[in-house]
Amino acid sequence: MKLCQLVASASLLAGGLLALSSNPAQAFSFTTNYTAALSGDKAAKGDIFLNSVTLGNGSVISDFSLVTSARIVSNDIYTGGNSGAASADIGDLATTGTRQEKLTNDGARAVMNNLNLNNIIDTEDKGNFVLDLNFAKAVDNIFLWERGMNSRLDIEALDASGNVIGSKIKLSNSSAWDYAGFKIDTKEIGSAQKVGSIGLGLADFGITSGLINSVRVTSEGKAYNGPDFKLLGSVAAVPTPPTQQVPEPSALLGLGAIAGSVLATRRRKSL
Numbered sequence: 001m002k003l004c005q006l007v008a009s010a011s012l013l014a015g016g017l018l019a020l021s022s023n024p025a026q027a028f029s030f031t032t033n034y035t036a037a038l039s040g041d042k043a044a045k046g047d048i049f050l051n052s053v054t055l056g057n058g059s060v061i062s063d064f065s066l067v068t069s070a071r072i073v074s075n076d077i078y079t080g081g082n083s084g085a086a087s088a089d090i091g092d093l094a095t096t097g098t099r100q101e102k103l104t105n106d107g108a109r110a111v112m113n114n115l116n117l118n119n120i121i122d123t124e125d126k127g128n129f130v131l132d133l134n135f136a137k138a139v140d141n142i143f144l145w146e147r148g149m150n151s152r153l154d155i156e157a158l159d160a161s162g163n164v165i166g167s168k169i170k171l172s173n174s175s176a177w178d179y180a181g182f183k184i185d186t187k188e189i190g191s192a193q194k195v196g197s198i199g200l201g202l203a204d205f206g207i208t209s210g211l212i213n214s215v216r217v218t219s220e221g222k223a224y225n226g227p228d229f230k231l232l233g234s235v236a237a238v239p240t241p242p243t244q245q246v247p248e249p250s251a252l253l254g255l256g257a258i259a260g261s262v263l264a265t266r267r268r269k270s271l
Contacts, residue, residue, distance in 0.1 A: 028199040030055050030143065032180045034117060038093065044185040044192035045092040050115040050232070053143060053199075064143075065135040065233040067112035070105050073130035073216070078102040085127025085219065089186045089228070091118035099187050108133070112231065117145055117195070122188045123219050123226035131217050132158065138211035139233025142200040146174040147184055149196040151219075151227040157205045158214035165212075166205030171198070174227070188228075211236045 031054035038046035052062035078084030078101050088100040088107040097119030100107035111119035112133055123129065142155070156168045177196035185192040202212070212233065219227055 027204055028056060028201065029178050030197065030199050032117075032145070032182070032197055033060075034182065036182070037095075042093060044118075044183045045094075046118065047091065047094050047096065048117040048182060048184065050117055055199075061141070061234045063235045064115065065137040065139045065235045066114065067109060067133045067231070068136045069134045070108035070112065071132040071134070072103065072105055072108065073132055075103060075129040075131070076124070076127050082124050085124055085226075086129040086131060087122050087124075087188070089120050089122035089188045090116075091184055091186050094118045094186075115232070117182070117230050118184045118186065120145075120147060120184075120186065120228050120230050121217075122147075122186065122228045123151070123224075125226040126222045127219060127226055128221050129217075129219050132162070132214055133217065133231060134214040135212070135233050138213050138236045140202055140211055140236035141234040142212070142215060143232045143234070144171075144198050144200070145180055145230040146177065146196045146198075147186070147228040148193045149174045149177060149179070151225040153224060153227040153229065154218040154220070155200070156216040156218075157207060157212040158216060159210060160213045162214065164216070165210060166202075166207040169200065169204060173225075174198075186228075 032050065033052045033054060035049045035051055036043045036046065037048070050064070052060050054060050076083070076085035078087070084101065084103075086108070087103050088098050088111045090097040090099055090111065094116060096114050096116045097111040098107055100110075108121065108131060111121060121131070138160075150173065152171050152173045154168055154170050156164050157166050159165050174196040177198045180195045180197040183192035183194050205212070215231065217229075217231070
């Protein structure tokens, strides 16, 4: 195994990498820390496992929430060749995931339910789809990687009941994203392509309270140029409820004495 740590650029390009329907988005850069199973020319074809991401402030996130189920809300019908829209795709020599042109819910889950960055959702250039991806645990950040750095997609946050929360994010073309530092070569294509990365936090969705349990990802035809992506979330920290302190034995004795005194006083008044 060859360990590679590559640093993304320090900041996103001016002019806004994405546009929100209402709230101004900040989006963030991060470093992709990964392990490539193969080396040389074969590295892009094999497993590329995510170890962690490093944020701009130096903090490292390694606790990720995987997609445990997927629901195809809509997807152009695959009839052969380059028809259809979203499909499941993996590296030529990858050992996880599945390749599936006529995408099913299980097929989408298979390429999203692991840390292998060479397992992706591939989209035909003119394809339309809407996919709901459900996390194992609630998340507070979304990490996206896009193969080719030449496409765009929309993303919405969903709560535990499947309701949209916050605002839809209309991402700019991934050519403006950070280069993640590695390439992948999947069964759908004939050569290695660069992978771009971008991070989104709760504030980017306009979420001021609550967490993200699922996301809805959308591609709208030719203008989106077929996004080929991997998506993960960081497990949100759940606040620990304050613990009630148990009184010291001496305090309990004192309370007992006071209670006894009050009771005795009441008895004398009743005589």
